[in-house]
Amino acid sequence: MYLRRLDLLGFKTFAVQTTFEFNSGITAIVGPNGSGKSNIADAVRWVTGEQSLRLLRAKRSEDLIFAGGASRASLGMAEVSLTFDNGQHFLPFPYSEITLTRRLYRSGESQYFLNRQRVRLRDVTDLLLKSGLGQNTYAVIGQGLVDSILSLKPEDRRAFFEEAADIKRHQIKLAEAQSKLAITEQNVIRANDVASEILPRLAHLEKQAKQARERDALSHELTESLRTMFTHRWRHAALECLAMRRQELRIGQTLAACEDEQTSVASCLTQLHAMQTQKTEAIAALRGQMDVLRARGEEVQRLIAVGQERVSSCRRQIDDLTQELAEMESGEASERAAQDAAEEQLELLAREVGDAASGCAAQVRELETVRARRREVGSRVECLETDSRRSGNDTNALRAELSRIADRRLLIQNEIAGRDPGTRQRDLQLAEIAHKIATVESEAARLDDSANELANELKNLDASLVSHQSAQRQMDENLAVLARQRQENATHLDLLRRWEQTHSGFYSGVKAVLEASQARSNRAPGLTGIVDIVGKLITAPSSLETAIEVALGSHIQDVVVDRWKDAEEAIAYLKRTSSGRATFLPLDTVKAQSVAAPASTGAGMIGLAARLVSYDPRFKTVVDYLLGRTLVVETLPVARQALKVLPSGWQIVTQAGEIVRSSGAVTGGSVGSGSRILGRERELRDLPAAIRQIESAIGVAEEELTGLKAEYRRLQSRRSQLQTSLAETRMQRHSKEHALGALRDEEKRLGQEAELYQSLRCQMEGELLTLDERERAIELELSRVVEESTASAALLVAEQHEVQALLEHEQHLAATLAELRTELAVVRQKKSNHEETLMRQRQSLERIDGQIAAKRTKLEELRSLATAHQRDLADSLNSIQEMSAELQSLDTAINSAQSDIERSEEERNRLLCDQNDVRARLQGLQFSHQKATFDAQRAEDEVGALRAQIANELGEDWAKRDALAPRRHGPTRTPVLRRGTEGHDGEGEEDLRDVPRGVQEPDLTELKRHIDQIREKLRVLQGVNPRAVEEYEEALARYDFLTSQARDLQQAANSLRQIILELRKTMKAKFEETFRSVANRFREYFVTLFGGGTARLVLTDPKDISQTGVEIVAQPPGKRMQSLAALSGGERALSAVALLFAILKVNPTPVCVLDEVDAALDESNVARFCEALKGLAERTQFIVITHNRGTMEIADGLYGISMTDSCTSRVLSLRLPPNGHRNVDELEPLQPITL
Known part of the structure; x- marks a missing residue:
């Protein structure tokens, strides 16, 4: 397993998505201080679950998120992902690649993901412990770890060896086992305590349970005796009730037959009425369907016109595309011909390039031969020249030495002679420098004051700029809100106007009348005298619109006409066109009764509806007539009070839309959101003014925004000027500071010279004697060198002539070769130009082919679209024909339904006569049946009293059994006779099935005495706990459960103690084994890194392995054995590295990050460090953050980190050669990494 990739986003200085690709081996990360290199190590620590902000070099969790820079805003999240190659299934997961991600938000929330699935921190810890990458392992080794491993106490240093021994997992298991053992022992104690508390109660409950069982036996015996007595009493009462029920049954059957006859007649009448209603509704529905079909016919006609236009448009586009396609195909043919000619020319140029290259190669071979000869002769010349120069140099040096001796003698003499004048000159210079220092300091102070003034003004200006930016943003937001309001109002106004033109929401009859009236106004035949609907002729305050609309109801769409004749014409028009119905209000016939309005002085009373609306006096x-008897109030409680004084025929309406009529009826509920005619008319009046007001506000805001922008530009210009002035002032201040430093340095130098001159005088006098002796020795050496140089000069001249001849021949060959190379370059350039031309032609041809294909595709699409439009047009024509046939069918159905209604009215009159006869017979039978029912009810009451006594003694459940419980089938049905009322006239024989028969009559006196004895015994046992048996059984079961649990818990505790003992043995054995292995490896690495010496690891308490510390004893080469504190910084670093490498050798981690571990090592130590690192890299993947050249050269890959002006880390990558060339100075420049 190895680390394949590291992804960072928003972590510290890595503001943008940054990806590091790693391979096995060593990867070096370099860069200047402060560039963010160590942030990579922090990222690895953090994503592996590190919780210590100190180790992450942060004070708060927010410090881990990019905080922003000069030109980049801060981020709200940091995310780091580690992707491991798990191809060998090192980790127990069925994935070849595992990605571990940690994400942090500024709110402090931290999330962990495994292959993009949300997991817990515990899951991450368990996974990393299995892989050797836990929080406290050596996955990340920094300078702090190197220092601490030596400075820690021996007992604290033990933790490093525990990590190397992989004891962490066992320690976690040990802690869990100890915690479970403590809990188990507490549970054992608790179970024993509870069991000891239950034991005394068991004896008491056992005695109570015995008494309870005796009482239950007596209660059962009493119940059986009572059942025997009540069963026989019930039989006698039931037989007495039976005779009375037979008479009631006979009369009830006759009455039921008469009632069935009456019901049959009423049912027939109901069916006839339902049929008439159904037919009437069907006629209305059919007429509605006819209206819908007519509207659909108009829509289909419009679609036909649109379809024809679309077909024509498609045909025109098809013709245009066909012509363009022909022109493009012609251009393609000419392009292909030009391409063929260019390919032939390219082949010819390729042959010319080959011929020219062959000529150049032959000329180069001849030139190399001449150069080899010239170099051979030249080397001999160089040797002779070197000897000559050396002789000349020796001669010149000796003569120069003589000259220097003479000059030095003269200089010393002059120096001695001119010491006093020089002293006076220095004093003058010191005085002048002191004056200049004072002047420069004064100018520097003035520049400081000026810079502070400019900085303060710039700070104030920045505050003004921020304020203007905020004002501009606010103004932009206000303009956006105003523009949105204007658009919303304009859209709503346009919708209202369309509704107004189409009479949307009006009844079909009203709509037809208004459209006919408008047709006449447009110089077409139509209706006359139509004024408008009521809803458009009145205006109500917005707060009362709902109340007025509810008060008007459907009358709001009544049509106002000038004369009665106009109404007749409109009604005739509606009948003629079957357009529905409408209500008309002729102005010459409508009359309103003048009725005085009730007093409206109470709270919540608004007034008479007719006086609350505005209208033309003519209406x-x-x-x-419509609103003269309607009062408007605020709420329904106010309407309830006003109802007391409301005259007959009046109504009250509330602002919320409830209606209270003088009869006391009230109508209310939610008001629908459908068409509101009064609100629509008000909006049509108000919206244009509102739009104009908003447009005016937009103009004012735009003018203010223009002024703000101009002021902002002026402030920015002033800010630039201030920044320039401040920079110039600071530059001048820096110049003055530099000049002041130079003057002070000069002052110090002159003072030191004055002190030196005094001591130099004695030295110069002694030096004159030494110069005389040196001059005599040099003159003897000079005469010898002159003789040797004369002999070698003759041989040098001969060799130089030969070199000159070879040089001239070489120049001739080089000139010829240059001409050949020029011809070759020209031919190659021509070939390259032809290749580029051919490439452009091919690209042009491909572009033309693509355009032709696109045109052909579009042509096929247009043809398909034209075909689809043709089909739609044909479908629309078929729909017109189908709707015509359907209208004819609906008209026939309406006529048939009206004929059915007339026939059903005759049948209804006949049935009404039959119904009167049946009612007369039914009255006589009802009187007789009531008398028989009264007698049967009396007998049944006696049975009910007995039943109540049974229920009191034996309980409701037994009293409700079939043998006793009366089952009522109506107010006069007895339970004993229930089957007789539902079956045939069988004189009640089946009724006796519920009455017990064949039972021997008991001695009731003896039975009552026995019952009294049982009750006396029960009275004695009355105080016994009724739940004693249950409580005893529950307590016994709980006691048994607790003792069993205590035994199980004790066994679990013993098992946990055994586990703890085994874990401690395992940890001790692993620690001892690991310590021995690490100690051996530490000696080896110490010798390797130091090139000698010795070192060893010592246990401070070998007898107590679980608590012993680890001491380090080191003896570098050439030194005595000493403590770590006496070692130098480099020796301490090498010792710590030797120990860390030993631990990694014994317990290698898949990945290890070394953060400037080699910082304290010199060049020779770095070489040994690198050799050891390469050996460990065979089993561990290393990511090394370093400044050392040697460490960079052994790396298989190299990443460079730099800091940009926006305070973000920039990453550059370099893949080094696998072997051989690793000189860092000669490598190619780093290339930017792909982010």
């Missing part, structure tokens, strides 16, 4: 009679 006053109509309004008084």
Whole structure:
């Protein structure tokens, strides 16, 4: 198993989705300090379940989420995912790839996912413990771990070895077992305590249970005796009731026959009435269907016209596409011809390139031969020149040395002679520098004040800009709201106008009359004298619209006409066209009674409806007729009070729409959301003004927004100016600071020179003597060197002539080769140009082919669409014919239904006569039956009294049995005779089945005495607990259960103790084995990393393995054995690395992140560190965060991290060669990683 991929989003400085791809081996991550390298190690710690914010280098959980930068906003979430390759099923999951994800929100909520499935932290911990990547393992090793492994106490250092021994899982099991053992022991104690409390109560309950059983036996005996007595008493009472019931039965049968006859006649009348109603409703429904069919016919006619237009449009588009397709096919042929010619030219150029390349190769071979000869001769020349130069250099050096000695002698002499004038000059310079320092400091202070003023002004300006931005956003939102309101009102107004034009929501008759009236106004034949409907002629306040509409009811669509004659013409028109019905109010005939309105001074009274609406005075009679007897009140309770003084024929309506009539009837409920004519008319009046008001507000807001934007631009311009001025001021301040530092350095230098000159005088005088001796020795050496250089000069001249000849021949060959290469480049360029031309031609041809295919596809689609429109047109024509036939059929059905209604009226009159005869006979039979029922009821009451006594003694359940319980089939039916009332006239013989027969008569006196004795015994046992037996059995069962549970718990505790003992033995054995292995490996790695020396691990208390600490003893090469505190920083780091590598060798983790572990190592130690790391990489995948060049060179992959201006980490990737070339200085530049 190895880490395949690491994905980061919003974690610390990784603001965007960043993916790191890893392979097995070593991957290095490099970058400058502060670029975010260590955030990768923190991400690995965090996703594996780390909860310590200190280890994650954060104070709060929010610090782990990207906080934003100069040009990037903060994020609300951080997410890190680790993807492992589980192809060998190292982890017990049936997946070849496992992705572990942790997500954190700014609210503090943290989520874990495994292969994108939500899991718990415990699940993640268990999974990582199985893989060796737990929170406290060595998956992430930083500098802090390297330092702490040496600075910890021996007892604390033990934890590292426990992790290496993989004891964590056993420790978790041990803790769980100890916790379970403590709980089990508590449960054992609790079970024993409860059992000891129950034991004394068992004896008492056993005695009570015995008495309860005796009482139950006596109660059963009493019940049986009572049943015997009451059974025989019941038989005598039932036989007496039987005789009385027979008389009632005979009369009841005759009465039932007469009632059945009356019911039959009434049923026939009901059926006739239902049939008439059904026929009337059917006629109305058929007429409604005819209206619907006519409307559908108009719609189909419109669809036919639209379909014809669509067919014509498709045909025109088909013709245009056919012409375009022909033109494109012609262009395709010419393109193919040009492509063929270009391919032939390309083949010719390829042959020319081959010929030119062969010529160049021959010329190159000859040139290499000449160059080899020239280099051979040149090397000899170089040797001679080197000797000559060396002799010349020696000569020049000796002469220069003589010159320097003379100059130095003169300089020292001059220096000694001019020391005093130099001192005076330095004093003057020091005074001048002090004056300049004071001046520069004054200018720097002035620049600081100016920079502070500019910074404050810039801060105020930024606040103003923020305020203007907020105002602009608010104004934009207001404009959006106003625009939305304008659009909504305009849409609603358009809908209302369409409804107004089509008379939507009106009755069919009213709609037909209004349309006929409008047709006449458009200079077509139509109705005259039509004013309008009532709902359009009156206006009500918006708060009273519901009340007025409810008060008017269907009258709101009454049609107001000028004269009675106009109403007659309209009615005739409706009959002629079968357009429905309508109510007309002629102004010359409608009259309203003048009735005084009741007093309306009480609270909640609004007034007379006719006076609360507005209308034209000419319609006053109509309004008084419809609303002159209607009062409007606020609520229903107010209407209840007003009902007391309401005259007959008046009604009250509330604002919510309830109606109270003078008769006391009240109508109310929810008001439907259908067509509201008064509200519609009000909206038609109010909406245009509302739209104009909104448009005016939009204009004002747009002007304000324009002013805000102009002011914002001015402020931004001023801000840019201030930023420029502030930058210039700070630059000047920096320049002054730099100049001030230079002046102070110069002042310090001059002071030091003054101190030095005094001590140098003595040194210079001694130096003059030394120079004289050196001058004499150099003159002797110079004469020897001159003689040797003269001999080698002659040989050098001969060799130089040969080199010159070879050089001239080489230049001639090089010129020829350059000409050949030029010709080859020209031919290759021509070939490349032809290839590009051919490629463009091919792309053009492919584009043309694609366009032709698209045109052909569109042509086929248009043809299919035209065919579909043709079919729709044919279907519409067929629908017209079918609807005509259906209208004829409906008219025939209406005529047939009217004939059926006339025939049923004659049959109804005949049945009414038969009904009167049956009623007369029924009255006599009812009187006789009532008398017989009274007598039977008296006998049945006596039976009921006996039943009540039985229920009191034996209970309701026994009294309701079939032998005793009366089953009532009506107010006068006795239970004993229930079958006789439902069957034939059998004189009640079957009724005796419920009466016990063949039972020997008991001695009732002796039976009553025995019952009294039993009751006396029961009275003595009256105080016994009725639930004693149940409580005794429950307590005994609970006692047995608790003792059994205590035994089971004790066995479980013993098992847990054995498990704890075994776990401790296992942990001890694993610790000892791991310690020995780590100690051996530690010695090996110590010698390897130090190149010698010795080191060992020592247990502080070998007798107590469970608590012993671990001490480290080290002796680097060439040093004595000493404590870790006496080692240098590099030696301490190497010792810690040796121990960590030993642990990883003994217990390798699949993945290990090393965060700048090699930071304290020098170059030679890094080389040994890298060798050891390569050995461990065979079993562990390493991700190394480093600055060391040597560590980078052994890596198989390289990632570079840099910090951008927006405070986000930028990632670059580099895949290194597998072997061989690993010099970091000569590698290609890093390439940006794919995010």
